[in-house]
Structures are given as structure tokens and as C-alpha cells.
Amino acid sequence: MKDNHTSAVISLQAKSSREWIECVLTNFDEFLIDHAANERKASSMALSLVAHYPDRCELRTALIDLALEELNHFRQVVRLMQERNLVMTPDEKDPYVNQLRNHVHKGSEGYFLDQLLCAAVIEARGEERFLTLSEVLDDSAIKKFYKTLALSEKGHHQVFTRLAQCYFPKDLVNQRLNEWIDIEGTIFEELPVRSRVH
Numbered sequence: 001m002k003d004n005h006t007s008a009v010i011s012l013q014a015k016s017s018r019e020w021i022e023c024v025l026t027n028f029d030e031f032l033i034d035h036a037a038n039e040r041k042a043s044s045m046a047l048s049l050v051a052h053y054p055d056r057c058e059l060r061t062a063l064i065d066l067a068l069e070e071l072n073h074f075r076q077v078v079r080l081m082q083e084r085n086l087v088m089t090p091d092e093k094d095p096y097v098n099q100l101r102n103h104v105h106k107g108s109e110g111y112f113l114d115q116l117l118c119a120a121v122i123e124a125r126g127e128e129r130f131l132t133l134s135e136v137l138d139d140s141a142i143k144k145f146y147k148t149l150a151l152s153e154k155g156h157h158q159v160f161t162r163l164a165q166c167y168f169p170k171d172l173v174n175q176r177l178n179e180w181i182d183i184e185g186t187i188f189e190e191l192p193v194r195s196r197v198h
């Protein structure tokens with residue numbers, strides 16, 4: 001990727017509530033199962049973008065790396081689950097992601113930009129969630145794990161904004177990114193409190 005494409009850092013509108021934190025801390029096993037599924041889906045989503053845009057070299061290179069990192073996160077969370085004798089459950093619908101995706105524009109270029117920016121805000125939310133958990137968890141190893149994951153998800157949201165800037169004018173990216181931050185903020189605020197990533 002060209003060096004002149006600096007990546008925008010996303011500042012989300014809302015932070016995780018105290019209610020959500022309490023809910024996750026009291027139902028942490030349930031959270032882990034959902035978290036594992038989210039990591040697996042993030043890896044798959046990155047690879048499906050590679051498959052959808054095979055001729056876009058910067059995207060291909062960046063998202064193959066990202067898919068591997070997400071797959072590694074998946075492996076790490078599954079290991080934590082195994083230590084606790086937890087089993088994977090069938091995927092649930094993710095109301096947060098589904099509602100976000102309703103805002104993806106039709107039309108090839110608008111669709112492409114929105115795919116990147118929608119992914120960017122989802123990654124930024126992952127970062128916010130994991131950082132929040134790293135501050136409140138008791139177990140030092142798991143605390144450290146979530147801190148590391150938060151840093152990794154920060155890197156991921158920057159990958160997506162950098163890719164957007166690689167393929168679209170900076171002003172357009174910034175304008176649409178601000179719209180995505182608004183959309184995400186509204187959807188996030190209305191999510192039910194559950195022991196889930198979203």
C-alpha cells in the first residue's frame with residue numbers, strides 16, 4: 001500500500017454501558033462463545049472481500065493478513081473455551097451487523113466504499129469492547145489477552161480506513177466515515193444488553 005494514505009482513526013460516539021459490562025462479567029462463558037464466532041466471521045468476511053475484489057492488489061494483500069490475524073484470534077478464543085469445557089453453538093443472527101449492513105449503498109463503487117467503512121466501524125467497536133473488558137476483568141491472563149486483542153482490532157479498523165483512502169478521495173472517505181460513525185452510534189445505543197460482543 002502507498003505510504004501517502006494515512007489511516008483515519010475512528011472515534012466512536014458511544015462507549016459500552018455499565019449494564020453491558022456487568023452482564024458480560026456475570027455471563028462470561030456465554031460471551032466467550034459469541035466472541036469466538038465473531039472472530040471466525042471477521043476472518044471469513046475479509047476473505048470474502050478478497051474473493052469479491054481479486055484484482056485490487058492493496059486490498060488483497062492487506063485483507064489476507066487481516067483474515068489470518070482474525071483466524072488466530074478465533075483459535076485463541078477457542079482455546080480459552082476449551083479450558084472451560086465450553087462448546088461452540090450454532091451461529092446466531094447478529095442484529096448489530098445486520099442493521100449496519102442495511103445502510104450499505106447499492107451500486108458498485110458506493111457498495112465498495114461502504115463495505116470498507118462498515119467493516120471499519122465494526123472493528124472499531126470490537127476495539128472499544130475489548131479495551132473496556134481488559135480494564136474490568138479480574139483474571140490477569142485474560143485481561144492481558146483482551147488488551148492485546150483491542151490493539152489488534154485498532155490496527156484492523158485502520159486497515160479498512162486506509163484501504164478506503166487508497167481507492168477513494170480523502171474528502172469522500174471522511175464524509176462517508178462520519179456518516180457511518182453516526183449510523184453505528186444510533187444502532188449501538190439501541191442494542192439490547194446481552195452477554196455478546198454486539
Ligand SMILES: [Fe+2]
Nearest residue numbers: 039042070073
Ligand atoms: Fe479479531
Ligand SMILES: [Fe+2]
Nearest residue numbers: 042123153156
Ligand atoms: Fe478485527
